[in-house]
Amino acid sequence: MTSPIGGISFPSAIPAVGGLSGTTGADAAAPATAAGDGGFAAVLASSVDRLQSVQSTSDALAVQAATGDLRDVHDYMIAANEAKLATEMVVTLKNKAVEAFNEIMRMPV
Known part of the structure; x- marks a missing residue:
C-alpha cells in the first residue's frame, strides 16, 4: 500500500532550488527551457501552471x-x-517581483 513520492518541481532557472526537484527529467526540463526563452515571466507563468495542476x-x-x-x-x-x-x-x-519593482520605482532618475 505504499506509493512512490514525487517531489515538487521547482523552476530550475532559480539556482538555489533548481537541484531540489524530485521529478523525472521531462518535468524538470520544461521550466528550464521556458525560462531560457522568456526569462522571469516564463518562470512565473510555468510556476503558476504547475501550481494549478498540483492544486487540481x-x-x-x-x-x-x-x-x-x-x-x-x-x-x-x-x-x-x-x-x-x-x-x-x-x-x-x-x-x-513586486518588491523589486517597487525598489526600481524608488530609484532617482
Whole structure:
C-alpha cells in the first residue's frame, strides 16, 4: 500500500532550488527551457501552471477522500502538502517581483 513520492518541481532557472526537484527529467526540463526563452515571466507563468495542476490533483484526492473512494489517505496528505508548498513558492516569487519593482520605482532618475 505504499506509493512512490514525487517531489515538487521547482523552476530550475532559480539556482538555489533548481537541484531540489524530485521529478523525472521531462518535468524538470520544461521550466528550464521556458525560462531560457522568456526569462522571469516564463518562470512565473510555468510556476503558476504547475501550481494549478498540483492544486487540481489535491482537490481530486480530497473529493475521493470525502466520498470514501480513496484507498490510501497518505496520497491525499502528500498532495495537499505539495499544493501548500507550491502555493508558498509562487506567492514568494510574486512578492519578490513586486518588491523589486517597487525598489526600481524608488530609484532617482
